Amino acid sequence: MQLKFGSYPVLVASSPEMAKQILKTHDTVFASRPALAAGRYTSYNFSDVICAPYGSYWRQARKIYLTEIFCSKRLDSYEHIRIEERNNFLSRLYALSQVRVNGFGKAIVLREHLSRFTLTSITRMVLSNKYFSESKCDDQGSIITLDELQGLLGQWFLLNGVINIGDWIPWLSFLDLQGYVKQMKDLYKKIDRFHEYVLDDHKAKRDAYGKDFVPKDMADVLLQLSEDPNLEVKLTRDCVKGLMQDLLTGGTDTSSTTVEWAFHEIIKNPHIIEKATDELDRVIGRERWVEENDFLKLPYIEAIIKETQRLHPLATMLAPHFAIEDCNVSGYDISKGTTVLINVWSIGRNPKYWDAPEQFLPERFLDKKIDTLGQNFALLPFGSGRRMCPGYNLGLKIMRSSLANLLHGFNWKLPQNMKPKDVCLEEVYGLTTHPKVPLEMIIEPRLPLHLY
Numbered sequence: 398m399q400l401k402f403g404s405y406p407v408l409v410a411s412s413p414e415m416a417k418q419i420l421k422t423h424d425t426v427f428a429s430r431p432a433l434a435a436g437r438y439t440s441y442n443f444s445d446v447i448c449a450p451y452g453s454y455w456r457q458a459r460k461i462y463l464t465e466i467f468c469s470k471r472l473d474s475y476e477h478i479r480i481e482e483r484n485n486f487l488s489r490l491y492a493l494s495q496v497r498v499n500g501f502g503k504a505i506v507l508r509e510h511l512s513r514f515t516l517t518s519i520t521r522m523v524l525s526n527k528y529f530s531e532s533k534c535d536d537q538g539s540i541i542t543l544d545e546l547q548g549l550l551g552q553w554f555l556l557n558g559v560i561n562i563g564d565w566i567p568w569l570s571f572l573d574l575q576g577y578v579k580q581m582k583d584l585y586k587k588i589d590r591f592h593e594y595v596l597d598d599h600k601a602k603r604d605a606y607g608k609d610f611v612p613k614d615m616a617d618v619l620l621q622l623s624e625d626p627n628l629e630v631k632l633t634r635d636c637v638k639g640l641m642q643d644l645l646t647g648g649t650d651t652s653s654t655t656v657e658w659a660f661h662e663i664i665k666n667p668h669i670i671e672k673a674t675d676e677l678d679r680v681i682g683r684e685r686w687v688e689e690n691d692f693l694k695l696p697y698i699e700a701i702i703k704e705t706q707r708l709h710p711l712a713t714m715l716a717p718h719f720a721i722e723d724c725n726v727s728g729y730d731i732s733k734g735t736t737v738l739i740n741v742w743s744i745g746r747n748p749k750y751w752d753a754p755e756q757f758l759p760e761r762f763l764d765k766k767i768d769t770l771g772q773n774f775a776l777l778p779f780g781s782g783r784r785m786c787p788g789y790n791l792g793l794k795i796m797r798s799s800l801a802n803l804l805h806g807f808n809w810k811l812p813q814n815m816k817p818k819d820v821c822l823e824e825v826y827g828l829t830t831h832p833k834v835p836l837e838m839i840i841e842p843r844l845p846l847h848l849y
């Protein structure tokens with residue numbers, strides 16, 4: 398479908414065939430991003446990877462991600478962080494499961510706890526953990542609270558998902574009719590203050606160790622690369638901040654929201670929880686938590702994740718792609734400068750490719766090998782081709798670990814006044830798509846108490 402947003406052409410691709418043409422056959426033509434105000438004002442003038450135009454800087458930064466940041470060796474070296482944060486997460490939930498109100502368990506808001514878990518895990522891998530405190534700022538090197546940091550990242554997602562009139566009708570941009578650009582500039586000041594503080598501190602530590610310094614977190618790796626004279630494009634301080642921001646934004650909201658959607662669906666279908674816990678009892682037993690090397694032995698948990706990503710792809714239109722040349726796609730002329738949206742939400746619900754597409758049926762993935770990593774164009778939660786999500790491996794580790802351990806560690810019930818059919822599946826659309834109504838649930842431990 399070809400549209401016009403203000404002065405610019407926009408193409409929405411809603412079939413696997415068109416998605417394949419754009420993301421595979423003509424990948425280089427469509428591998429850029431439109432130059433939107435959000436990338437200019439909230440991403441260091443396109444110095445991150447998410448918003449960067451196709452070109453030498455983006456190519457180099459992606460290579461850094463693939464070889465230095467998301468390589469198996471580095472991700473494995475942070476497994477202890479993910480285990481510690483998982484244990485903290487499960488212990489916190491256990492403590493909350495013991496709270497009683499009028500003799501009944503108190504409901505927890507799953508979203509709050511999932512986002513906090515992903516945020517603490519990612520920030521420790523990217524920055525180490527001393528820059529924020531649990532409540533108000535303390536004297537231990539924190540300059541922000543977890544809630545404030547979460548708020549800033551949430552606002553980044555919000556402002557990167559809005560339709561800003563000035564992007565599409567440039568002669569109106571100076572008016573900033575919706576006030577978004579002002580909000581972007583305000584957000585930039587707050588986020589930049591945080592990044593500056595973190596980088597100064599990392600740099601001071603690096604300088605103190607001199608030549609013997611060994612990078613500990615992802616920010617250390619980026620700083621070290623910024624001093625590499627052999628890089629094709631110099632990594633400036635803004636680039637390092639932009640890339641750090643990619644890792645924080647890309648890593649938090651994404652995994653936690655997918656797991657939140659999974660719970661919305663399975664709580665409506667309690668037999669799915671039964672099947673999943675049967676698998677966990679059979680494979681893991683009740684004397685330990687699920688570890689990363691167990692994932693391959695848990696096909697039903699994997700099927701729940703795939704089915705969630707089919708019905709609730711986090712980025713329903715991927716991130717916008719942008720044509721850098723004129724191109725003929727399946728007989729249609731697409732002009733240079735067209736913004737291209739790939740509607741993975743409707744592709745995942747198309748009855749031509751999926752039986753009973755509106756139903757949540759993890760079983761559909763059990764006997765078939767259906768890829769979610771960009772080879773099957775009817776299921777593209779991470780995109781495909783040059784712009785495909787570089788952090789998918791880390792995202793999958795976090796989603797698998799949190800979903801499996803939440804189901805393994807607790808029984809999940811709706812509050813007394815709610816029935817499964819009352820669970821709301823409405824969406825709030827943005828760069829990422831959230832459930833409109835956060836799920837509240839009552840939890841009870843199901844493993845021996847010494848494990849919590």
Ligand code: HEM
Nearest residue numbers: 446447644647648651652712715716779780784786788792
């Ligand atoms: C459930 C987990 C995740 C999902 C569903 C997801 C999904 C996506 C999608 C759909 C895109 C856009 C692809 C396109 O435009 O064609 C993307 C891009 C990106 N993601 Fe993820 N992501 C996840 C986890 C992560 C994590 C953990 C990180 C980093 C820590 C990350 C970092 C990025 C970056 C930097 C890009 C931009 C790539 C580029 O433009 O070249 N993502 N992701």
